[in-house]
Amino acid sequence: MNQKEVTIAKPVMLDKNFFSGHSVDCVILGFEQGEIKVLLLKWKAFEKWSLPGGFIGNDEDLDKAAIRILQERTGISLPFLEQFHSFGDVNRKGKESFLSEIKSLIGHDSNLINWISQRFISTGYLSLVNIKKCNLVPDELSERCEWVSLNNVSNLIYDHNEMIKMALQKIKMQLNYLPIGITLLDSKFTMKELQLLYQSILGKEIDRGNFQKKMLKLDILIRLEKQNLGGAHKAPYLYKFDKLKYKKLLKKGFGYIN
Amino acid sequence: MNQKEVTIAKPVMLDKNFFSGHSVDCVILGFEQGEIKVLLLKWKAFEKWSLPGGFIGNDEDLDKAAIRILQERTGISLPFLEQFHSFGDVNRKGKESFLSEIKSLIGHDSNLINWISQRFISTGYLSLVNIKKCNLVPDELSERCEWVSLNNVSNLIYDHNEMIKMALQKIKMQLNYLPIGITLLDSKFTMKELQLLYQSILGKEIDRGNFQKKMLKLDILIRLEKQNLGGAHKAPYLYKFDKLKYKKLLKKGFGYIN
DNA sequence: ACAAAAGTGTTATCCTTACACCCATGT
DNA sequence: ACATGGGTGTAAGGATAACACTTTTGT
Numbered sequence: 286m287n288q289k290e291v292t293i294a295k296p297v298m299l300d301k302n303f304f305s306g307h308s309v310d311c312v313i314l315g316f317e318q319g320e321i322k323v324l325l326l327k328w329k330a331f332e333k334w335s336l337p338g339g340f341i342g343n344d345e346d347l348d349k350a351a352i353r354i355l356q357e358r359t360g361i362s363l364p365f366l367e368q369f370h371s372f373g374d375v376n377r378k379g380k381e382s383f384l385s386e387i388k389s390l391i392g393h394d395s396n397l398i399n400w401i402s403q404r405f406i407s408t409g410y411l412s413l414v415n416i417k418k419c420n421l422v423p424d425e426l427s428e429r430c431e432w433v434s435l436n437n438v439s440n441l442i443y444d445h446n447e448m449i450k451m452a453l454q455k456i457k458m459q460l461n462y463l464p465i466g467i468t469l470l471d472s473k474f475t476m477k478e479l480q481l482l483y484q485s486i487l488g489k490e491i492d493r494g495n496f497q498k499k500m501l502k503l504d505i506l507i508r509l510e511k512q513n514l515g516g517a518h519k520a521p522y523l524y525k526f527d528k529l530k531y532k533k534l535l536k537k538g539f540g541y542i543n
Numbered sequence: 544m545n546q547k548e549v550t551i552a553k554p555v556m557l558d559k560n561f562f563s564g565h566s567v568d569c570v571i572l573g574f575e576q577g578e579i580k581v582l583l584l585k586w587k588a589f590e591k592w593s594l595p596g597g598f599i600g601n602d603e604d605l606d607k608a609a610i611r612i613l614q615e616r617t618g619i620s621l622p623f624l625e626q627f628h629s630f631g632d633v634n635r636k637g638k639e640s641f642l643s644e645i646k647s648l649i650g651h652d653s654n655l656i657n658w659i660s661q662r663f664i665s666t667g668y669l670s671l672v673n674i675k676k677c678n679l680v681p682d683e684l685s686e687r688c689e690w691v692s693l694n695n696v697s698n699l700i701y702d703h704n705e706m707i708k709m710a711l712q713k714i715k716m717q718l719n720y721l722p723i724g725i726t727l728l729d730s731k732f733t734m735k736e737l738q739l740l741y742q743s744i745l746g747k748e749i750d751r752g753n754f755q756k757k758m759l760k761l762d763i764l765i766r767l768e769k770q771n772l773g774g775a776h777k778a779p780y781l782y783k784f785d786k787l788k789y790k791k792l793l794k795k796g797f798g799y800i801n
Numbered sequence: 802a803c804a805a806a807a808g809t810g811t812t813a814t815c816c817t818t819a820c821a822c823c824c825a826t827g828t
Numbered sequence: 829a830c831a832t833g834g835g836t837g838t839a840a841g842g843a844t845a846a847c848a849c850t851t852t853t854g855t
Contacts (some may be wrong), residue, residue, distance in 0.1 A: 306564050371629040375606020408629050518806035519852035543767020775827040776833035
């Protein structure tokens with residue numbers, strides 16, 4: 286492989302050679318105050334937000350690159366990200382090129398500018414996390430790194446809004462097969478919190494009683510002591526996931542296997 | 544965008560400039576004699592089979608590239624292919640490089656050889672088709688273009704065997720939501736043929752009576768006259784899909800929407 | 802006492818599953 | 829007559845959805 290021809294220059298985000306023409310973007314979703322939130326970066330150089338993304342090392346697996354990029358850009362370490370789609374439209378960057386902003390970021394090295402402003406195909410990766418367990422550390426390119434409620438997501442750069450949409454579709458599909466709460470909630474939670482999570486993903490109301498019965502019948506929840514938060518009402522039970530039974534359920538398959 | 548730097552040389556498969564480092568591979572599945580079959584190409588230059596694949600034009604959407612590549616390499620024109628996964632492991636090409644074979648195909652232009660033997664990330668596309676309606680025309684690189692029963696698929700080049708596996712997984716998931724037969728069967732078919740199709744995708748037996756009831760209840764099949772094939776038994780009905788109702792069912796959603 | 806939220810129960814309806822029964826046809 | 833495969837029916841069990849009832853708690 287002739288590296289001189291394929292890798293033109295080093296982008297700034299990492300001190301190594303990158304694979305040309307392909308990038309990764311991460312849709313990291315969390316749940317807080319009854320709302321789904323997505324992890325976004327605010328650029329230092331210009332007034333735009335974007336998904337945490339980056340480039341792939343020449344000697345790096347695509348899946349591994351996603352994990353590294355997320356860590357470097359946001360501080361979040363995850364052992365596994367799920368690929369959900371690759372975005373390869375010619376005009377996926379839209380009309381705004383951010384060229385002057387990019388120059389202010391990376392300097393005026395023309396090789397580098399050419400490299401970074403070429404066409405990129407980007408593969409989207411996805412994960413659901415517990416917001417409280419995430420210690421956010423924005424990288425040097427970013428002014429801020431924040432959880433943004435889905436309703437408040439602005440016009441992101443390139444096709445990042447579409448990426449979020451597709452990630453949510455994928456989540457919806459998995460919701461039918463997987464008890465998703467284990468990654469998004471605290472270790473202890475009430476049935477109401479779990480229900481709010483499902484409702485905000487599905488975008489619809491669910492009957493309270495039926496939801497409770499359905500979840501309990503899965504036999505992956507352990508009921509703990511009651512929690513008295515001091516409302517004028519009965520105290521709700523706390524639950525935690527029975528991780529052993531949860532794993533067994535996963536291994537048994539997602540419903541379409543058998 | 545500086546094309547001189549990004550596009551090094553022209554590969555042979557098409558007379559235009561290609562996007563570097565990214566390819567497309569198509570998993571096209573059909574159904575014949577009660578078996579799922581996959582469309583494969585046998586190389587002229589060496590004794591290996593592979594999925595129909597190719598490169599992406601510099602000014603071509605990824606999705607469009609897949610459609611064009613399939614047409615050029617196999618003769619099959621489809622209006623739509625579904626993306627299912629991108630394969631980006633560093634060593635996805637495996638140990639065999641086929642370098643000498645590639646040279647015999649494309650000549651000894653070192654730029655071209657470098658271009659073609661670099662690392663490629665490949666996006667897999669998927670479709671289900673009616674074998675009888677496909678007029679196979681192998682391209683100049685291929686000796687043959689054939690439907691191969693899944694059980695008879697040999698060791699394909701690179702990670703193509705894994706690609707087929709992942710495509711089948713995706714199909715299984717969709718089977719729960721979509722009445723898939725419309726693309727795979729003849730316009731007229733018996734309930735038994737439809738059942739054999741489902742069984743071969745799911746890899747399990749389905750109760751005959753229950754399957755019939757379930758399919759009829761979907762209300763997308765039109766019962767036609769009986770077909771007497773001359774067996775020592777009752778003649779089965781023929782069915783065709785009610786395409787209007789079928790489309791309505793699709794629009795209504797796949798089950799996870801509501 | 803009352804409202805609010807949590808836990809549980811009831812009922813009708815639908816779907817799934819396993820299996821049985823009858824029908825048509827060629828040998 | 830009988831085996832073979834095709835169409836339909838039945839009964840049990842499970843899942844779902846709508847809704848009602850009871851319990852706990854602060855005001």
